[in-house]
Amino acid sequence: MKVAKFGGSSMASASQLIKVGDIIKDDASRKFIVVSAPGKRFKEDTKMTDLLIDLGTAYLQQTNFAEQFEAIMQRFTEIVTELELPDTLLDEFTESLKRVQELSDNEASLMDAVKAIGEDSSAKMLSAYLNKIGINSSYINPQEAGLILSDEPGNAQILPDSFDKIRMLRERDGVLVIPGFFGYTEEGKLVTFSRGGSDITGSLIAAGVEAEIYENFTDVDSVFTVNPSFVSNPKTITKLTYKEMRELSYAGFSVFHDEALIPAYHAKIPVAIKNTNNPLAKGTLIVAERELNGRVVTGIASDTGFCSLYVSKYLMNREIGFGRKLLNIFEDEGVSFEHAPSGIDNMSVIFRERNLPRDKERIILERIKNELHPDTVSITRGIAIIMVVGEGLVNSIGVANRATEAFTKANVNIEMINQGSSEVSMMFGIQAADLKRAIRSLYELYFMEEDALVRSGS
Numbered sequence: 033m034k035v036a037k038f039g040g041s042s043m044a045s046a047s048q049l050i051k052v053g054d055i056i057k058d059d060a061s062r063k064f065i066v067v068s069a070p071g072k073r074f075k076e077d078t079k080m081t082d083l084l085i086d087l088g089t090a091y092l093q094q095t096n097f098a099e100q101f102e103a104i105m106q107r108f109t110e111i112v113t114e115l116e117l118p119d120t121l122l123d124e125f126t127e128s129l130k131r132v133q134e135l136s137d138n139e140a141s142l143m144d145a146v147k148a149i150g151e152d153s154s155a156k157m158l159s160a161y162l163n164k165i166g167i168n169s170s171y172i173n174p175q176e177a178g179l180i181l182s183d184e185p186g187n188a189q190i191l192p193d194s195f196d197k198i199r200m201l202r203e204r205d206g207v208l209v210i211p212g213f214f215g216y217t218e219e220g221k222l223v224t225f226s227r228g229g230s231d232i233t234g235s236l237i238a239a240g241v242e243a244e245i246y247e248n249f250t251d252v253d254s255v256f257t258v259n260p261s262f263v264s265n266p267k268t269i270t271k272l273t274y275k276e277m278r279e280l281s282y283a284g285f286s287v288f289h290d291e292a293l294i295p296a297y298h299a300k301i302p303v304a305i306k307n308t309n310n311p312l313a314k315g316t317l318i319v320a321e322r323e324l325n326g327r328v329v330t331g332i333a334s335d336t337g338f339c340s341l342y343v344s345k346y347l348m349n350r351e352i353g354f355g356r357k358l359l360n361i362f363e364d365e366g367v368s369f370e371h372a373p374s375g376i377d378n379m380s381v382i383f384r385e386r387n388l389p390r391d392k393e394r395i396i397l398e399r400i401k402n403e404l405h406p407d408t409v410s411i412t413r414g415i416a417i418i419m420v421v422g423e424g425l426v427n428s429i430g431v432a433n434r435a436t437e438a439f440t441k442a443n444v445n446i447e448m449i450n451q452g453s454s455e456v457s458m459m460f461g462i463q464a465a466d467l468k469r470a471i472r473s474l475y476e477l478y479f480m481e482e483d484a485l486v487r488s489g490s
């Protein structure tokens with residue numbers, strides 16, 4: 033039995049839902065279907081989830097609620113009408129949108145309840161459409177499916193008891209259509225995962241039902257070696273390991289949510305990335321182990337929105353507890369960090385800028401000065417990270433050299449280097465303004481020049 037997840041791009045319009053129906057019809061083992069809310073139909077379009085966030089905001093701020101309501105209903109109406117689905121679906125969606133005005137939870141919980149309407153409605157439309165084309169299908173609410181999550185609105189996590197309940201879905205007849213992105217706390221409150229979280233639902237269902245494969249349908253033929261917005265027509269990746277994909281998606285390969293790999297990884301379920309618009313394309317397979325194909329680097333990912341805190345103190349290496357005290361300050365202030373590369377007399381700590389607001393920055397700098405008495409302490413914002421990832425990295429000499437050569441060629445200054453202890457990745461911090469140049473240069477070196485050398489036999 034397979035789990036197939038269809039992302040926002042696959043659910044964006046009636047014509048996309050028809051393709052989804054064809055894909056499900058084509059393979060009877062696609063029994064568990066997880067769907068996102070309608071995504072963008074074209075580049076400048078707005079995702080349903082963003083329309084819903086605007087609706088929630090309009091309600092909270094008592095502004096243009098009616099206008100947002102209209103925009104959302106128009107998109108649902110288009111899909112329902114074009115697919116000739118029952119009008120009762122539209123009545124249901126109208127009711128759930130109206131109920132937003134009765135919600136009295138705190139702001140974060142209210143927003144979660146509003147956002148979930150996108151996925152919930154998507155699942156109801158697809159299930160109705162599948163029945164219409166002769167596939168016996170049921171809509172399954174995530175509570176019924178057994179998705180019990182932690183009480184962290186907008187950033188929930190699965191609770192271990194869920195899996196036994198999810199497993200029972202195997203006994204159900206027909207195709208089951210489950211909305212992605214949300215679940216319920218033990219107390220029955222609706223909570224969502226972080227943005228892009230339908231990938232996580234798909235992986236959890238795959239782990240719970242012990243699927244033979246988790247197919248993740250999106251709008252690209254495969255995972256590319258580099259984000260296609262930086263390099264046109266980049267080389268594709270046909271197979272990569274969970275470890276590689278986890279690092280790549282953490283650092284910006286937005287095609288798959290970085291938290292979505294863990295459940296599939298633990299349950300040893302292969303993940304296939306496939307294209308709804310071209311389902312016969314081979315796609316990309318994510319597995320536990322793969323043969324090394326001679327290529328050292330599998331992919332180069334990058335992300336912006338980081339900042340780096342630098343602390344130096346002469347003889348830091350001899351001061352027992354320095355690192356602990358430093359990290360303790362962040363813990364006290366409720367600030368999570370991403371990386372902490374260190375030298376003999378210095379230490380950097382890398383944060384996502386959104387986790388270190390200016391008021392926290394002031395408090396933290398003050399505390400470091402008063403409690404740790406460093407020689408210098410400073411924060412640099414506007415940092416981008418680049419992650420060079422590959423299982424082959426561990427046994428190769430000169431990978432870092434090649435990277436620095438690429439940065440030099442592109443005239444990009446490296447602010448920080450960190451060889452991850454997982455040994456499948458190497459991370460560089462640079463100024464965000466230099467990102468495009470740096471990525472193109474790295475791609476040229478690792479993928480174009482190395483291939484040319486292999487082809488010429490040298």
Ligand SMILES: Nc1ncnc2c1ncn2[C@@H]1O[C@H](COP(=O)(O)OP(=O)(O)O)[C@@H](O)[C@H]1O
Binds near residue numbers: 068258
């Ligand atoms: N390395 C990469 N390989 C493939 N796609 C990538 C990569 N990095 C970023 N992307 C982007 O991810 C997009 C697909 O993810 P997403 O928009 O979340 O899809 P969906 O709506 O199907 O969930 C692609 O259209 C592409 O622009």
Ligand SMILES: N[C@@H](CC(=O)OP(=O)(O)O)C(=O)O
Binds near residue numbers: 038040212213226228
């Ligand atoms: N609709 C949600 C969840 C999701 O996974 O969407 P998508 O499949 O379009 O990335 C979001 O936009 O965050």
